[in-house]
Amino acid sequence: MELKFHFFPAAFPDETLHSVLSRYARLCGGHSRKAAFAGDRAAISYTQNVAFPCRLGDLAESLPPATDLSVSKIITCHTVLPYYAPFLTDDQVRHARTSMAGAGKWLMLKLGVNASRIEVASRVRFCPACLNEDIVRVGAAYWHRVHQLPGVLVCPHHGHSLKVVDPSWYSRNSWQLHLPDEDDVQAHSYQVDADLEAYPVLRQIALRSMQLLALDLKPLSPTAVRSCLVQRAVELGLTHGASHRLDLCRLAAHMAGVFNALPAAWEYSILGESPADLPATWVTKLLRRPRHTHHPLKYIVLATALGVDLAHLQCSDKPSTPAVKRSSPTGVGYPKAKLSKALLEGLEGLPAAVWELALAGCEARQIASVLGVSQVYVYRTIRAVDGGSQVWKDARFQSKRLRRRATFEVEYRGLQAHQCKDYMWLYRHDRNWLSGCIAKHAGAHTSRADNTDTFATLDANLAEQIRCCAQRLRAGSGKPILISRARIGRELHVLSRLEKQLSKLPLCARALEQTCESIEEFHVRRLQWAKEKLADEQRSVTRSALYRTACIRP
Secondary structure, three states: OOOOOOOOOOOOOOEOHHHHHHHHHHHOOOOEHHHHOOOOOOHHHHOOOOOOOOOHHHHHHHOOOOOOOOHHHHHHHHOOHHHHHHHOOHHHHHHHHHHHHOOOOOHHHHOOOOOOHHHHHOOOEEOHHHHHHHHHHHOOOOOEHHHHOOOOOEOOOOOOEOEEEOHHHHHHOOOEOOOOOOHHHHHOEEEOOOOHHHHHHHHHHHHHHHHHHHHOOOOOOHHHHHHHHHHHHHHOOOEEHHHOEEOHHHHHHHHHHHHHHOOOOOHHHHHOOOOOOOOOHHHHHHHHOOOOOOOHHHHHHHHHHHOOOHHHOOOOOOOOOOOOOOOOOOOOOOOOOOOOOOOOOOOOOHHHHHHHHHHOOOOHHHHHHHHOOOHHHHHHHHHOOOOHHHHHHHHHHHHHHHHHHHHHHHHOOOOOHHHOOOHHHHHHHOHHHHHHHHHHHHHHHOOOOOOOOHHHHHHHHHHHHHHHHHHHHHHOOOOOOOOOHHHHHHHHOOHHHHHHOHHHOHHHHHHHHHHOOOHHHHHHHHHHHHHHHHHHOOOOOOHHHHHHHHOOOO
16 A cells, blocks of 8 residues: 555754654654554655665655655755765766665665765764754754764754764664654763863864755865865975975874864774874875765865865865876877878878878877868878878877876876876886886885884784673673674774785684674573573563573574
8 A cells, every 4th residue: 555644744954854754653653664654665765764765756755745845855955965965976966866766776885885984983863952952942852964974973053962872772773763852762872972172173073064964065076175175284284395295294193183182982983093103094095186985074074174164165176286288289299200201292281281180199089170070081081191090000109108108207296106097008008118217206105104014003903892892792781692793893893894804814813703602602692681581570481481582583
């Protein structure tokens, strides 16, 4: 049976879609999705408390006619896509809007959210002051979008620290539609613990995040964003002289001062990871090359550290590094192929003009555009000369080689050789010149720190964290949780590292082998807990009661 809403509550400012639907479920007499939405299959997509809800087209069609909620308005005003949009491409934003209206297939993957550990570290939060104020102002408490943004630990409106809902409890009850004023939510939430010196920085991050969410900006030019960040780094003295190359030591000290004031938990535990005496890898990535898709929190934290206002970005779309000077397609500056006079003898007028541009290394499309002829005419004119095709091919190769050499020399000033976009082409077609260029300028890269001991240090620290995490999970109150590599990885926000780099972390592998338990050991713990629970409730301890309480199939 198709779902049709006979009534629907008005959406409040900055309210998440999940919050609106939770208030609807409460008005229906509960907080169960199955009861409130009549078992509608699409409801599981748009009722979840996620950043990018899907099947919004089905939801909009089910709403009463008087409801002023279109798919576009829901996405813009009641989801967090406007927060991510400035740091995506136009194609990604269009795909996101289309996918959220539909089934949402591959949405998180194409937006790059699945690849970010920041999203895993983010938590559901609310502000107690906003909760009381909302009840007085609109008569109901609701979830605010800005409080759910990654890195927002302080309310931008009141400056008070937020309360975090216990993630383990919330994940077990994610199928229910809760509101922040419910007793269960209040009982399973705790105050964000941050030092007083961290509040000014956290308040700035919260305000910048709220600005990006409210302004609904179009995708920003990655080159323009990088130019502003680099220009500010130059003004702060974090670069070397006129070359504007990053001074990694001073940059690391500057960023360390920022992260020392921030709490070493949640999203900031991931952003603060950095090698010894070097800035975090994501900092140098954003400052060295324009990035089309990167997590907004990284831009916001870096902009806060450098004092850049991303919400009112007013800078020209010009790269901070000098562009490669290209010659015009008239033949000036391009290599001339060695042609005998006999080869071009008798050519004049338009055919001679075609050959002049051909010897300059121009493509057929460029020649046709300059001379106002068709590409077919260009090809016929070149093939009419004996050996002309090979001569034109050699001229184009030499022109392309000169351009790629010049581009590589510019990029190699700030990047490693294999990171330059023309490296592979030059390796295949111009290896001798490439080797000589790298040998000539290798001194500029010798000052980079040696990171061979990074994994050894990381291995020891992470192994200790794994043991502590397993001990904490085992000693936790309530129903026992299976202690596995996946669970520990999610708790410590290092699941991707444990899956891909465990061969480089022998201490971590040994710690996981010692602390993780088998299914049989987990079942024994569950059954022991169920036996104690039944005894406390003065119920009969039977075999079926034990398995039902422990949620284990015999």
